[in-house]
Amino acid sequence: MKKLIITLFVCVVYGMPTYGANVCAKTGTYIGVLKKDVNGTVSATDMTTKSWKILFDYDGDNVNEKMITGLASCNGITGTFGISVTNLYTDASDVGTYCWCKMEPVITYYTAENKRPTGITSYWTFLQTFNSETNCASDCTSECADAVANNTSDFRYKLFEAIW
Numbered sequence: 001m002k003k004l005i006i007t008l009f010v011c012v013v014y015g016m017p018t019y020g021a022n023v024c025a026k027t028g029t030y031i032g033v034l035k036k037d038v039n040g041t042v043s044a045t046d047m048t049t050k051s052w053k054i055l056f057d058y059d060g061d062n063v064n065e066k067m068i069t070g071l072a073s074c075n076g077i078t079g080t081f082g083i084s085v086t087n088l089y090t091d092a093s094d095v096g097t098y099c100w101c102k103m104e105p106v107i108t109y110y111t112a113e114n115k116r117p118t119g120i121t122s123y124w125t126f127l128q129t130f131n132s133e134t135n136c137a138s139d140c141t142s143e144c145a146d147a148v149a150n151n152t153s154d155f156r157y158k159l160f161e162a163i164w
Contacts, residue, residue: 033058033066034120036157040068040149044109045141050092051106052145069106069119072127072144074099074136079126082155084162088124095133100124101144103159122162127155 040054050072055065076096077088090100105119127147130136147155 034068034160036151036160039151042142042145042149043067045145046108047138047141048092049106049108050141051108052141052148053106053109054145054149067109067119068103068148069109070101070103070122070144070148071106072099072101072141073124074130074133074140078129081126081128081153082158084123084125084158086123086164090124095137097130097133097136099127099130099136099140099143101127101140101147101155101159103148103163120163122159123164125155125159125162 035056035058038056038058040056042052043055044053045051051069052072053067053069055067057065071092073090073092073094074096075088075090075094075098077090078098079085079100088100102124103120103122105121127140127144130139146152148159149156151157
């Protein structure tokens, strides 16, 4: 009986299929770890370029902070909070009352490295509607940065899910 049990156990263990895959990455490929549950600190916002920078202290030592940069845009196209779109084409020069946010490497925050920035890119994700184009132009960037840094209404979760 003991031999039968051992034989069955061996057959089951060795009979289980295993799967694996080789993954190749191009030179310069960015690999990063995101922790949805860790809040960040807004480090910079630029209303002219509508760019923002957030530092995340994942290990708690305030030394090796991870940087995420992104853009904001006021647009004439409305959306639903936290829903990303794959075909929205907008930039800092657009105007409107609808505030959109995205993660993207912003070159001005990588100037010290003197090379092409690498980082995480997401689709444009809708944040909110402002009552005027002027208010959107002055507040959208800081609202995007704050929503990502502090996970306002789970916005950071939704933006992280919009990575491509």
